[in-house]
Amino acid sequence: MPVTATQLETRMAAHLDVARRHLERLRNVSTTRTIDNALAPYDEIAIELDAGMSYAGLLERVHPDAAVRAAAEKWTQELSQFATALSLDRGVYDALRAVGMDGADAATTHYMRRTLRDFRRSGVDKDEPDRERIRALNEELVLIGQEFARNIQSDKRSVVVTAADLEGLPEDYVKAHPPDLEGRITVTTDYPDYMPFMSYSKSGTAREALYRAFRSRGTPANLDVLDRMLERRHRLARLLGYESWAQYITEDKMIASDTAARDFVERIAGVGLDRARRDYAELLERKRLDEPGATHVHDWEKDYLDERVKAERYRFDSQEVRPYFPYEQVKQGILDVTARLFGVEFRRVTDGDTWAPDVETYDLYENGERTGRFHLDMHPRAEKYKHAAQFNIVNGLAGRQLPEAALVCNFPGGEPGDAGLLEHDDVVTFFHEFGHLLHNLFAGNQRWMGVAGISTEWDFVEAPSQMLEEWGWDVRVLQTFGRHHETGEPIPAETVERMRRAREFGRGVYVRQQMSYAMLSLRLHGGDPTGVDTTAIVRDVQNQYSMFRYVEGTSFHASFGHLDGYSAIYYTYMWSLVIARDLFSQFDARDLMAPGTAGRYRDSILAAGGSAPAAELVRRFLGRDFNFDAYEAWLNAV
DSSP: OOOOHHHHHHHHHHHHHHHHHHHHHHHSOOSOOOIIIIIHHHHHHHHHHHHHHHHHHHHHHHOSOHHHHHHHHHHHHHHHHHHHHHHTOHHHHHHHHTOOOTTOOHHHHHHHHHHHHHHHHHTTTSOHHHHHHHHHHHHHHHHHHHHHHHHHHTOOOEEEEOGGGGTTSOHHHHHTSOOOTTSOEEEESSHHHHHHHHHHOOOHHHHHHHHHHHTTTTTTHHHHHHHHHHHHHHHHHHHTTOSOHHHHHHTTSTTOSHHHHHHHHHHHHHHHHHHHHHHHHHHHHHHHHHOTTOOOOOGGGHHHHHHHHHHHTSOOOGGGGGGGOBHHHHHHHHHHHHHHHHTOEEEEESSOOOSSTTOEEEEEEETTEEEEEEEEEOSOOTTOOOSOEEEEEEOOBTTTBOOEEEEEOOOSOOSTTOOOBOOHHHHHHHHHHHHHHHHHHHTOOBSOGGGSSSOSOGGGTHHHHHHHGGGGGOHHHHHHHOBOTTTOOBOOHHHHHHHHHHHHTTHHHHHHHHHHHHHHHHHHTSSOOTTOOHHHHHHHHHHHHSSSOOOTTOOGGGGOTHHHHTTTOTTHHHHHHHHHHHHHTTSOTTOTTOHHHHHHHIIIIITTTTSSOHHHHHHHHHSSOOOSHHHHHHHTOO
């Protein structure tokens, strides 16, 4: 049964109570500080905070009951306040700093070193007035972040179109959008509506209207919320001794500084420019077949023209593969592929506690032993998180608790009679998010909470999930589950080959667009935001880095959810992709299901969690430091 608001209150209060008792235990030690009497109780606090904040953070984004979402928001705030106070507790810091680490294993040493660094970065060594200011700013930023996310989550916009505007869209899409008595058809900004419409509708006017609605979500409220968020972050960074939030937030990542992050963005944007210009020229050439005098491609035209180029020049229409990818079949296929690849088993659980009737639960088994649990919440629902993401629920600990996580997506399907035919891009997204899920589950056998689960540097987090996407492009893998939903025919190898060739088109445009987002996040957090016009920055950055001009009257940044969670470090997606391409180079492209490399990869990187610096984990697997060679070969492939 779904949890009620009262039950959630009880559960969260228990986590906080236990955390407080462990804090007292840590403080009330009069003997020499040791791992057992200092780090161990500190980690017990981390266990309770992780369980409480992860569960509340998930429910505030997915639970169908507004009362539960409100309770989850409240407890996220309360637990965050406790965590902030802990990070500024000089007595706890001094206790941990006094611990002798002689004889400690590498993971424990790494955990302690990182913990002390994080205390210092939190401002624990500041005087009491400054610590109080820091605490207040952190608490305010939690509230601001929740408001920003809530405004996006609740802002479902729509446009009214006619039957003629649906010309070019798949038959099942048209059937799912019947006209009313006046012949009006409503298309929303939710992904299952938005993405196909932008790719297939032949009506440029309708696509522009939907694009403007999509790029206006969160306005006007989030423009003010974002201003407050940027101002508080800058003030906090200055209190902590940094010139900007970007300088602060990049310091503990693999990239180590905002200067290095900007240099990375410029490097990738430069490497991708020639390819992007060729891509754009092909899009414009295709547009001129319909509009001979066209001089440029608008942002709302790129997806449609991309589809036309792939269909006409590369002989691949993404609609032709949808019948091979009904949701249920894809789901089972991905479960089967990853189970075989990593030597595990997934078993469906029918009596597990979930937050909505359509959520499915599975247990992970290894060698006959249950080692984890996960939930699949895969279809749109009112007031539900709008994107695709993996959410942690419980981080696993060796001999103590099993890992538990959730996959939250918004794929077609889920309704009676709806096969939920997926785009191939949806299949790739499923592989990507499942990569996060496996990382979380396989990393659930560490000794310490502080190094369990996906606790590596933030700019490495995407690498394992990006690498797993490649299994969604392999013909032998796809033919294990890609079967026509009516005839049962496997997806033809020739079709997959055309799809792979078409995949190469638009890669330069994609890279430049990603660098536009990355530079936007850095620019918004790169200095004092007082009096800054955020819309002007969006306009400037998009015009400089993207191949498509900024569309006046839109406010992309008001619904750019990564500005809340990722703040200045959107670059991490491309940084991780560089590493992912290098990791993938170790696999045999002729047989991606070979267990040897997969097992070594799992042990070296996934199961290690955050027990060592990410660069060291990568070095263990590659036998060397990572480099850009595989990435540049991927970018320039033709």
